[in-house]
Amino acid sequence: MILAIETATEICSAALVHNGILLGERSLNEKNIHSERLLYLVDEVLKSAQVKNNQLVAIAVSIGPGSFTGLRIGLSTAKGLALALEIPIIAIPTxxxxxxxxxxxxxxxxxxxxxxxxxxxxxxxxxxxxxxxxxxxxxxxxxxxxxxxxxxxxxxxxxxxxxQPVINASAIGFLADRKKNDFEVPDFLYLEPLYLRDFVATLPKKP
Missing domain, CATH: 3.30.420.200 (Nucleotidyltransferase; domain 5)
Known part of the structure; x- marks a missing residue:
């Protein structure tokens, strides 16, 4: 079973896919909630499918391009889970x-x-x-x-x-399930998001 994570856009989403079948998905469409809600969504989707962490064979993550902050949150979460479970990451271009x-x-x-x-x-x-x-x-x-x-x-x-259709984690999971050999990254410690341009900080507007 593959746990998929999508955080490259305003959608924060987690899904579980196995052999081309969607076993569960949870999504939120809100700004700036990815860091607070992603692990909650992961936990919810695993519980809803009655799947334990040790049944996962890979973590699929949306690798970019997209929101700089969202991509970092998604990849760091994927790395943490993959390290803890000793399974590979499948990095899917957003x-x-x-x-x-x-x-x-x-x-x-x-x-x-x-x-x-x-x-x-x-x-x-x-x-x-x-x-x-x-x-x-x-x-x-x-x-x-x-x-x-x-x-x-x-x-x-x-x-x-x-x-520009809405993207959820299920699409990332289906691709990872179908094209695992093309996108699997067993040695993922130095894996970075696909940004496509340098980060430019902006100051908040004055009231």
Missing amino acids: LDGIAESYRRNRTTEKDENFCAMIDAKRDEAFYAFYSISQNDIILQSEYAIKPRVEIVSEGVSRHSFLA
């Missing part, structure tokens, strides 16, 4: 998770091109292009950051559907 979420929730089974996006502030977005089939997602570009207007223009030229 944009892949968005593409998987779109694939699983779309209303058509036709093959199509898709652009996954995450708000990066300052009128920019993290993005990547994918081909979507009934059974899988295939990355067709690098993970990158650009002004939104440029992404839209590139999406038109690629005949791609652009969207």
Whole structure:
């Protein structure tokens, strides 16, 4: 069984996946609650599925890009759990998770091109292009950051559907379950989030 964690966006989520089946999921959509609520959600999802920690075979985590703070919280939690249980981490790119979420929730089974996006502030977005089939997602570009207007223009030229669907831990878990060999990180002590740009601190606005 794989415990999946998603904290790259405002969604704080934990899910349990086994052999392509979702055994349980808990999610909250609130700002700045990841550090306080993530372990609570993990505990809730394990209890709801009646699964003990020693039954887990890996921890899947959304590795970025996304919120700097959220990514650090998710990865540090994943590392702590993986170290304690002596199991590997499966590091899933967040944009892949968005593409998987779109694939699983779309209303058509036709093959199509898709652009996954995450708000990066300052009128920019993290993005990547994918081909979507009934059974899988295939990355067709690098993970990158650009002004939104440029992404839209590139999406038109690629005949791609652009969207920013909600991502939950279940999408991360399904990908980890299906592509464990591609993303497993047995030696994860020095694993870092995929930020795509340097952190820039901003001062709070004056009242």
